[in-house]
Amino acid sequence: MVQLYADVLLMIMLELQDDISSLHSCVLVNKSWSRIAVFFLWKYISRINEITYSRDRDSRVKLYKVIANFLPIESENLLINNNIILPSYKLPRKPTFEYMNYFTQITPYWIRDMVQLFIKEDSTHKKNLLETQIYNLIFVNCKNINHFHLNTDIEFYKFPSVGSFFLNLQSLLINFDNNNMVTSKTLFELATICQNIKTLEVFYCNEDSKGLALFIEMQHNLRSLFLNFIDNKNKYPLLSNVVKEKAATLKTLMTTPLIDPGSFLSLINLQHLELINHDGDEPYNCYKNVDWKQWEDCLDKASFPNLRIFEATLIPSSIECLIIEKSDKSIIEIDICCSREFQDYRAKNLNLIIIISKYCPNLRSLNLDIDPGNLCEINRIFSNCTVLEKLSFNINVSTLSDDGDNLLEIISNKSPLSLREFSGDDWNFSKDGLEAFFNCWKCKKRNPIKFTHRYMDLWHDDQKNVVSKYMKEGVIKL
Missing domain, CATH: 1.20.1280 (Monooxygenase)
Known part of the structure; x- marks a missing residue:
């Protein structure tokens, strides 16, 4: 018991x-x-992320006092000798728990926050010194870290305990933001002691970094790689080549089209691919200098027989179609956000619908931008994707579509029995349309459906009442 x-x-x-x-x-x-x-x-x-650390100052100070309690006597003396007097933090007795061992992730946000709260004066030297001692404390005392967020110019690789800390680390985020605090030298040094990373995320990369390329090359079993670039004028040949070299182990790749498409010729073991054609800070600002003809030529020779998840944001439809065609009908999840700026959007959107219906018989989850003019064509998907469980259709415009009732009618009459979840954030649904949809679902004795809409709180009472009614009857599930 x-x-x-x-x-x-x-x-x-x-x-x-x-x-x-x-x-x-x-x-x-x-x-x-x-x-x-x-x-x-x-x-x-x-x-805790960066935003959360802007709240509840008193609680954060208490937390940091507990952390400071674990600073070794050498660090305490070094801080005192440099006129750094931390707030009173000594606990009356030994802590009940080894709190530092409970950390599973390390981010720079709380470290910088602790430094800012403890050192009021504008002294870069003192702040750097305290930050250094905090990192040293982490490398010595935190034994259960599974994820480390690197965004500091502290030469931590010189610490005696750093080797054992990074030896078995499996997840790393490298953030080049904040005035390029992470240098190639840091990555060269890190590559000698950290070689077992399975998941690597790289943000705000603005150069074809030799240090980063070497670090990736040195990983023995890299399975997941995320590359985010902010300089769309570069071609990044070093990083493109190292992606090719890691093709044997890579299962997940999330990147922008700035990488050389030739890299994809070797990625036959890929299970999850995400292509993002925009700057992360400007979600609708597509990269302008991408040679899509080169992409088509390379993808025409590529093969993704193990691809299970495909995500694309603002990628030309022709590229999306090629990847799906080359998947050997293995894809079970698709998430595609299209750009209406591409020429012949409606025709290309229709072709994408046809390709999905033809090459994705095992599809279970679909989130797709769709031109309202192609609404009747989604029957193709329902006819051939017979194990579909989760569905979301978007229209990628600033106003909601009034074709929502037609969409609901098609879903209620044509969708496979496997469907369990539907999201229609970009569509207007009338009270009568909702009533007809849920009543049809009920009469056919279909499994309860999870029905969500981003703006449901703004609906009229009669619409909300319909949802409430069928939720009580068990037709809609939370």
């Missing part, structure tokens, strides 16, 4: 792991609850 009790507690904490207020309450129940809740509480803290 004791083991069962612990298992039940663990299940409770798993449900509450993103609810920090409830986790705080669990800590106060008793020792058994506290022991498990504290672990999840610190795990939550280690995942």
